[in-house]
Amino acid sequence: MGTSGNFSAVLSRDPLRLAITVSGIDKGLLSVDQIVEIDERGKVLAGSGKPSAESSLHIAIARARGAGAVLHTHSIWSTILSDNAPETGLAIEGYEMLKGLDGVQTHDHREWLPILDNTQDWAAAVPQVEAILAQQRDAHAFLIRRHGLYTWGRDLADAKRQVEILEFLFEVMGRKRGMTWQP
Amino acid sequence: MGTSGNFSAVLSRDPLRLAITVSGIDKGLLSVDQIVEIDERGKVLAGSGKPSAESSLHIAIARARGAGAVLHTHSIWSTILSDNAPETGLAIEGYEMLKGLDGVQTHDHREWLPILDNTQDWAAAVPQVEAILAQQRDAHAFLIRRHGLYTWGRDLADAKRQVEILEFLFEVMGRKRGMTWQP
Amino acid sequence: MGTSGNFSAVLSRDPLRLAITVSGIDKGLLSVDQIVEIDERGKVLAGSGKPSAESSLHIAIARARGAGAVLHTHSIWSTILSDNAPETGLAIEGYEMLKGLDGVQTHDHREWLPILDNTQDWAAAVPQVEAILAQQRDAHAFLIRRHGLYTWGRDLADAKRQVEILEFLFEVMGRKRGMTWQP
Amino acid sequence: MGTSGNFSAVLSRDPLRLAITVSGIDKGLLSVDQIVEIDERGKVLAGSGKPSAESSLHIAIARARGAGAVLHTHSIWSTILSDNAPETGLAIEGYEMLKGLDGVQTHDHREWLPILDNTQDWAAAVPQVEAILAQQRDAHAFLIRRHGLYTWGRDLADAKRQVEILEFLFEVMGRKRGMTWQP
Numbered sequence: 001m002g003t004s005g006n007f008s009a010v011l012s013r014d015p016l017r018l019a020i021t022v023s024g025i026d027k028g029l030l031s032v033d034q035i036v037e038i039d040e041r042g043k044v045l046a047g048s049g050k051p052s053a054e055s056s057l058h059i060a061i062a063r064a065r066g067a068g069a070v071l072h073t074h075s076i077w078s079t080i081l082s083d084n085a086p087e088t089g090l091a092i093e094g095y096e097m098l099k100g101l102d103g104v105q106t107h108d109h110r111e112w113l114p115i116l117d118n119t120q121d122w123a124a125a126v127p128q129v130e131a132i133l134a135q136q137r138d139a140h141a142f143l144i145r146r147h148g149l150y151t152w153g154r155d156l157a158d159a160k161r162q163v164e165i166l167e168f169l170f171e172v173m174g175r176k177r178g179m180t181w182q183p
Numbered sequence: 184m185g186t187s188g189n190f191s192a193v194l195s196r197d198p199l200r201l202a203i204t205v206s207g208i209d210k211g212l213l214s215v216d217q218i219v220e221i222d223e224r225g226k227v228l229a230g231s232g233k234p235s236a237e238s239s240l241h242i243a244i245a246r247a248r249g250a251g252a253v254l255h256t257h258s259i260w261s262t263i264l265s266d267n268a269p270e271t272g273l274a275i276e277g278y279e280m281l282k283g284l285d286g287v288q289t290h291d292h293r294e295w296l297p298i299l300d301n302t303q304d305w306a307a308a309v310p311q312v313e314a315i316l317a318q319q320r321d322a323h324a325f326l327i328r329r330h331g332l333y334t335w336g337r338d339l340a341d342a343k344r345q346v347e348i349l350e351f352l353f354e355v356m357g358r359k360r361g362m363t364w365q366p
Numbered sequence: 367m368g369t370s371g372n373f374s375a376v377l378s379r380d381p382l383r384l385a386i387t388v389s390g391i392d393k394g395l396l397s398v399d400q401i402v403e404i405d406e407r408g409k410v411l412a413g414s415g416k417p418s419a420e421s422s423l424h425i426a427i428a429r430a431r432g433a434g435a436v437l438h439t440h441s442i443w444s445t446i447l448s449d450n451a452p453e454t455g456l457a458i459e460g461y462e463m464l465k466g467l468d469g470v471q472t473h474d475h476r477e478w479l480p481i482l483d484n485t486q487d488w489a490a491a492v493p494q495v496e497a498i499l500a501q502q503r504d505a506h507a508f509l510i511r512r513h514g515l516y517t518w519g520r521d522l523a524d525a526k527r528q529v530e531i532l533e534f535l536f537e538v539m540g541r542k543r544g545m546t547w548q549p
Numbered sequence: 550m551g552t553s554g555n556f557s558a559v560l561s562r563d564p565l566r567l568a569i570t571v572s573g574i575d576k577g578l579l580s581v582d583q584i585v586e587i588d589e590r591g592k593v594l595a596g597s598g599k600p601s602a603e604s605s606l607h608i609a610i611a612r613a614r615g616a617g618a619v620l621h622t623h624s625i626w627s628t629i630l631s632d633n634a635p636e637t638g639l640a641i642e643g644y645e646m647l648k649g650l651d652g653v654q655t656h657d658h659r660e661w662l663p664i665l666d667n668t669q670d671w672a673a674a675v676p677q678v679e680a681i682l683a684q685q686r687d688a689h690a691f692l693i694r695r696h697g698l699y700t701w702g703r704d705l706a707d708a709k710r711q712v713e714i715l716e717f718l719f720e721v722m723g724r725k726r727g728m729t730w731q732p
Contacts, residue, residue, distance in 0.1 A: 178724070538625055542632070
């Protein structure tokens with residue numbers, strides 16, 4: 001598929017070590033047969049290949065959230081919703097499916113997903129990402145404009161469940177906008 | 184899939200005994216390997232795990248309708264249509280596919296699906312659900328707002344067929360609203 | 367699937383004999399394991415089960431068009447487009463995919479699909495269907511309002527190809543209407 | 550599927566020899582079991598069957614771009630977008646997925662896809678196609694109005710990746726137009 005993204009899993013916390021997919025496969029067009037081990041600065045410790053250009057984002061999330069796994073996906077609806085929203089984030093509110101996000105106990109919940117502008121220099125953007133993760137303590141994910149979704153969890157299964165929940169809600173909101181809703 | 188719901192099947196009518204999926208898997212994210220037997224008050228008689236938080240709904244439907252099976256699903260279109268309708272229900276009228284609902288002999292049929300507001304306390308909501316089921320004797324299903332669909336049948340195959348029929352009609356109506364139809 | 371329809375194949379032309387799916391499975395909800403042989407009046411000659419309530423339509427098409435097979439399908443887009451068109455038919459014009467219809471040599475073709483109102487008495491509607499088939503000699507198919515599509519061909523593979531072509535074009539037109547086109 | 554198209558692969562560059570799918574299967578309705586070898590004028594050198602009526606387009610692309618493979622597809626969204634655009638081309642700008650196109654290094658890229666009017670005489674249209682390919686040196690693909698997409702690459706895998714990338718972007722843009730965007 002031309003639409004999958006990249007992912008990482010924490011191998012050790014202190015010192016921080018991540019297994020992460022290598023660059024060039026993060027468009028998902030090749031089978032994922034190359035994963036490298038990196039340290040907290042993104043230096044390759046094991047495996048061959050250049051780590052994803054977005055590895056600094058994975059490291060920042062693993063640190064700020066204590067996540068065991070980080071997933072980044074490209075999808076039709078996350079691309080549309082991140083583009084269409086005129087604001088700095090997307091609010092999702094009042095849906096039963098929100099209870100599929102970690103720690104959410106009621107549908108009467110307002111999830112705020114920050115939207116970051118896209119860039120080709122994620123290393124330089126780390127301070128901005130860290131600031132947003134620090135300010136938005138309750139966010140389970142964020143969007144990159146016209147690009148895709150980042151979410152995280154205790155492990156890959158947990159992060160994958162959140163991707164499914166969020167994609168479901170993106171599709172509901174995107175299709176509703178095609179009906180009567182305007183941003 | 185992050186979109187499936189929960190289900191139950193009647194094991195005996197008197198006393199009423201249901202097999203029902205356990206809580207925590209009703210977001211459908213894990214394989215359904217845990218089903219418990221409950222009595223008419225929702226008490227677990229066999230199996231391990233806590234029954235679905237919505238088990239009181241299943242019991243109320245099995246009683247009021249004499250259903251052999253109850254299915255609850257989360258779908259994109261049922262979420263959208265239950266949300267978009269400003270009224271207390273959704274009318275579906277004049278489609279050939281309506282003949283796939285139990286006992287409907289002609290396309291010239293008006294199906295009225297009550298819409299209930301969502302809650303986190305279904306035990307407390309049982310009297311309201313029973314009242315709606317008593318008033319709307321002809322309804323084959325109902326919707327919970329921003330949440331999903333409940334339908335029922337003689338057995339699981341019968342209930343599953345009604346889910347397919349209703350989802351088809353939800354998609355037709357949802358896509359039409361994207362064209363020229365307004366609620 | 368809750369969306370498939372019924373089909374027939376001509377076994378002999380003179381006298382006319384059709385193999386046709388039996389009633390009760392034409393909503394496609396059960397596996398198709400029951401096919402009966404009928405004569406030109408719809409009388410069952412072999413097999414058990416009641417032939418589809420729409421068998422008189424299949425017979426009329428097989429006669430009027432000399433078709434070897436007739437396919438009837440229920441789909442989201444054919445339901446929407448047959449409903450939305452305010453007129454007695456649907457025009458499809460100027461698409462390359464039209465060349466997938468029998469005998470169409472150029473995209474610069476205008477296909478006119480008659481739309482019939484739905485009924486529960488197809489035997490009584492046969493004269494109307496025959497009149498439309500006689501008047502619209504070039505039509506490769508027709509729609510039944512809020513119900514579905516009928517098309518035909520030399521054999522089942524030929525009719526199936528036309529279903530695929532028409533469904534593609536219905537989806538194109540339906541999605542376009544969601545954009546800027548109004549009926 | 551009724552929606553696939555045709556393809557070719559360069560066997561030798563000088564003299565130019567292409568393997569190309571035969572006519573009559575380019576609507577994708579039969580399994581692709583017939584491929585012929587043609588020369589630079591479209592003459593069949595090996596295999597049986599008439600080469601695709603669009604073989605002159607494949608030859609023109611292989612020459613002008615030095616492509617190793619050419620892919621032509623029919624899809625819902627390429628049909629809609631090529632039809633809906635009032636201009637001579639479609640601009641796609643600012644999406645991360647653009648980086649999946651050959652040589653594109655940043656999302657901050659503007660891809661311009663020329664749109665050609667459809668014809669039944671592609672041999673006669675070759676000079677026009679060559680002129681467009683010469684003028685639009687940066688284009689990775691072009692559209693034929695109400696017909697489909699042509700793209701190319703070093704080999705079939707490369708061209709296939711570009712189809713996936715472009716189809717993703719067509720769907721994003723088509724769905725956005727269903728929301729707030731107008732041409």
